[in-house]
Amino acid sequence: MTLKTEPFVLNVGPQHPSTHGVFRMRATLDGEVVVDIEPIFGYLHRGIEKLAEERTYTGVIPLTDRLDYLSSMANNLGYCLAVEKLAGIPVPERAQYIRVIMAELQRIASHLIAVGAFLNDCGAFMTPIVYMIREREKILDLFDMVCGQRLTYNYMRPGGVSQEIPDEFLPALDKFLKQMPGWIDEYDQLLKENEILLARSKGVGTLSQELAISISASGPVLRGSGIKWDIRRADPYSIYERFEFDIPTGTVGDCYDRYRVRVEEMRQSLRILEQARQQIPGGEFRSKVPHLIRPPVGETYAHIEAPKGELGFYLVSDNSIAPYRCHVRAPSLLNVTALRDLMIGWKIADLILIFGSMDICMGEIDR
């Protein structure tokens, strides 16, 4: 006798503890097994691209803070690079270094949240994420010291940064650089070799190289699949060609690889930070830029390696004080394209895990 079963539809999100925001997945399940899945977005759509068309070039920077709210500094940097490229604004040496320091600190902060949330999705009850948030808190303190905010920094400007870093910043950074490697090692001890984590995440949600390239994946998702592609190396922006660092890659492209790539990237970011700390020169922190920037007619695309992947800004100027068109190439949006392929056939528990390993920020997907 065969039992007649039929699949049922389960709504995961928009209010669900581990959809990292207001993501929604309409999952069709056969028992515990995911048969089909459809991602649905739009719950956090604020129309940032449209809003940007009505603001001055400087006034868009607070909007970019709100794209991927876990890596505002990187967003600021990406946007400012685009405006500088468009308007031909030079950036002083010292400002370049400050920017690199901020961007790399931001990468560590963002990866801490990504790794912590991923481990929390595995079911390690709150512990990893609390540890990670503690470390992130130290970075946020540094950001707070520099720009007065903990989440929406609005620190970088076309032509430099808004303010000189305070005197106590560099000693604090030194302290952070001294402590952080030890903490990363300790968190590796916590769950890196844990049998249950290995059983849960090895071989789960394997993203093949072909698929990764086809879906335009970027960042740790792409590198987790074993493709050595990092914008900092492939197309060095700012002053990244001066630093030595490795590009960690995974081998198979499963959840575990993506998790390890993020942890290794934190280590590499620390290396960059050490070098930048040593080399930072004196001088101006901002070049002379008119209050209202009027770039010549034209268009440009500037991209950076944000923590989540390739963040690009496509700006079109019509020689007015506001961008004619400001398109954001959001890494999260492209990374979720493969969700359906990765999740089908796995259990509902893996669905959460694979989603967690993608490290998604809804502010960026919906914009």
Next chain:
Amino acid sequence: MTLALPVKDTAQRIGEHFADAVTEVTDGAVIVKSEALFQVAEYLKTNPDFDLNYLTHITAVDYFDYFEIIYQLTSLNNNHSLLLKTRCYDRDKPVVPSVVGLWRGADFQEREIYDLMGISFKGHPNLKRIVMWDGFDGHPLRKDYL
């Protein structure tokens, strides 16, 4: 450094394969006819000289007279990139061939453009609104949407 492919040469090579596909060559971009877009894109992707296997992003700009759809293509192996554009002069029913068949990454981006700019992509497997709700009136990113 990611090398921007020289547009003139590229346009010429495209022209060799697809007569009058290229309508214009601007500073840094190759503009092709929207009818020939898919074939040109396929050629650029599969030809080993170009090998533009990575679609960095797609976007669309509303210039009132026409819509410009921009494809930023990158080759991960050769580390060069090309800006491919197409134009769409019909304002009421703009249609452009979809490139989802070549790059899966175009899926959500084309849906987004359809949603916000109102350009439909012929051949897209699941063309429906992505960020606005179904039944929303208008396309917010158009310049005449207020």
Next chain:
Amino acid sequence: MKFERYGIGIAKGLRVTFKHLFRRPVTVQYPEQKLHMSRRIRGNELIWDKDKCTGCATCAKTCPQGVIQVITSVDAVENKYVVEKFEVDTGYCISCGLCIEACPYEALYMGYAYERAKYRREDVIQTNEQLLPSADRLRSGYMYPEIAAQLPRQTLLLERITEEEE
């Protein structure tokens, strides 16, 4: 997947959590225990220096949210603008600090205080006198290094933890 490591990974993890049992927690018990905020904090209020303000409304033009409203009249005798109304709708303010940066006469400051929640919506809109600096409306050092130097040093979690461990 095999249990090839015989539970060594699990044991390592258990060691880390057990070590934490004897570490000082990082919790700050907020209302009783307050940390010093950043000297450059962008607190949730704007402070306006009436004497320095010339009514040029650069701040209003810069504000991405359009929350600053400046109404001026012309003083023909002294040949300058007189500010009649300077209104900030802090409810819409995103604390980006662009107005402070833009002000050419150093007449606008961010507030140092951060506990400025209001019970009524109308209280959120602040006008003229409500915006002036006072004893409990300290100015923050955002964009003003000389003010920052007078404010207390920021408490860093980084230092709190190491000091306690030493």
Next chain:
Amino acid sequence: MMIFNPDPSSVRQMPTLAPDWPGGFWWHWLLFTVIIIAFVLLLVMGYIWLERRAMGRMQARLGPNRAGPFGLLQPVADALKVMLKEDIVPVNADKIVHLLAPIIAFAPVLIIFAVVPFANGALLADLNIGIVFVVAISSISTLGVFMAGWGSSNKYSLLGAMRNVASVVSYEIPVVLSIAGVVLITGSLSMNQIVLAQEIPFILLQPLGFLIFFIGGCAEINRSPFDLLEADSEIVAGFHTEYSGMKFAMFYLVEYAEALVISALITTLFLGGWRGPILPPWLWFLVKVMVVFFVMVWTRTTLPRVRIDQLMALAWKFLFPLALLNLFITGIEILAWPTAIAWLIPVNIAVMVILVLLWSKLFKLGWGRVEV
């Protein structure tokens, strides 16, 4: 030292009543009912406090510290809050099933304590089939959980309930088999006799049995890493997603009361129950119970959650064969050397280590993906 050789007469009698108690059976019954209810409720509060505090400290937090000294009154405050909450029944819910579920889940947990000895002979009913009684009753809670999952008409609840049923059905077997080893050594099913037999705590004589019982017990009561039925990152809150107010409090109570049951059983079966030097027996019992629970909290803080198929694989491929082997080896030992015991301790521990290592090599969790 020798293996406890029960006196045939003491086994045959039914010591349900404490013979020297004034008033006899009924006083005994009343007193122990009160003691058990008070014990369970108080200790559950203690557990909640311990779990939240210990977990907080392990996570570099403080944990609750506002209500009362060290936050000791936090469970009381929670209980008050939860009682004042609105009682919500979903529109599509099967109302009777929905309402009955928490009660059905809670009652058996209390009943189990009837056979748990707090001191020598201090138990409500010294059934001569005590341990069988425990095994039989403890599974009934599952029914309540399943009713909750079914009656809520919520898909998350149903998923959680199904997971619970699956895990309890499979984990019952290794758990019972590991108990059988203890029973073999003791020669009695009575809980009191089992404690009396533990001159040496059985954790030393039955290390493998203890390991299996601990893992299986954790899985049965759904403590982490086996907390699949309320996996909060996956299925929101599992079977009690739709519960609020007092009904939720009942489930919360059940969760911790079950943890209490398992830690009391581990204490009784493997750690020598109330036995111990200097301190009074009931205190020893409490201390041991708390220590066992602390280990559970500790693992919960550290470990990620296993997946449902891995949970099943662990039960059937890892624990079940080991439990069978353990029973077999124990039987041989008892047949061959009924009196010698001291040198059996290192032998048993060695056997456990070898078996676990060997099985770790052989054992495979399987591949999680299903072709659809």
